[in-house]
Structure formats: structure tokens, C-alpha cells
Amino acid sequence: MSFLLPCPNCGPRDVNEFAYQGEVTKRPTQSPTLRELSSYLYFRENVAGVQREWWYHRLGCQAWFQAERDTRTNEVLATELTEPVSAEGAPGPEATPALGENPTL
Template sequence: MFLLACPHCGPRSVDEFKYQGEVTRRPPERPTLRELTDYVYFRDNVAGVQREWWYHGTGCGLWFVAERDTRTNEVLRTEIPEPSRGRTPAPVEAAVPDTPAV
């Protein structure tokens, strides 16, 4: 159980978090079937550094993005998505695979 540094709480056992997969790009316009299945089902699955979504579920409840080396579990960087209070929402830059928690 490696340690993952929550950007708010600091290093915690990884079992406090939920892993939500690679950061993917949601198609900005209506995709073809091929593009949709690519976005929903296909992952790069790199052996190396990747950007991924984590949720500190048994903790502060923060969603954040971590850069993790999948070979060593070393987390190089974490970032909290920019809070938007009072701003117009940003269009979808990076988003979400179809891996909801059920």
C-alpha cells in the first residue's frame, strides 16, 4: 500500500483513495462511433509517467490529478483542478473515461 500525497491532506495510504484512471480527452464535438469508443474504452496504459484522476474518498473528498510513474508508483506531482467560484466555467479540456463507480 504505497503512499499518495493528497494535495490537501499530505501523504496517505493509497487505500484511502479511489483511482479513476487516466486523464482522457472528452471529444469537444460530436464524435464518430470510432472516436467515442476510443474515448470511452481505450487507454494508453503507459509504462511510465501518466496523468490520472484520484479521489480522496476516505478523506477530504477532493478530486485531483496526479502524475504517477506506473512502474514505481512514485507520484511526481499533484494538482487540484482550478476552483471556479464566480468564473464562467471552462470548456472541457481534460475529462473523463466511462468508469463510474457503481
């Protein structure tokens, strides 16, 4: 892998500057069954196509952001920082990732 990844803060940078945290997943909000839990912890969609994923600019601005990347070509269609859900109060446990659901789910 040697593609360029556009960091929302720093612009296009070598992918080796980043840490990859995998697909954006949906965390269970209630006690899940063992099967649901295993699926959340260990199973990924692994699409051949565009997926939404977490990246961390470890050797740069140290910000987490989400990217939409085509896993077949490594073309990065978009990247964006996630926004705090509310300024004053904490979100409830049912909160999903700020940018909505994984488009591949």
C-alpha cells in the same frame, strides 16, 4: 498496492484511502465517430511510465485531484488540485481538463 499517495490537502496517505478514476483523458467536443467514441470510452494509453491520472480522496478530504505517477514504480511525482476555469461564467463545451492535456497523448 500499498504506496503512499500525497493528497494535496492531507499529505501522504495510504493509497487505500483513495479511489482511482483512471488516466486523464480528452473528451470529444463535437459529435465523434463511433470509433472515436469507443476509443474515448474504452481505450486507455496504459503507458509504462509517467502518466497523469485522476484520484479522489474518498476516506479523507473528499477532493478530486490529479497525480503524475510512474506506473512502473508507483512513484508519485506530483499531485495538484484542479482550479475552476473561470469564476463568473461557465466554460464552453470545448473546455479541456483544467491542467491541460494528458502528457502521454
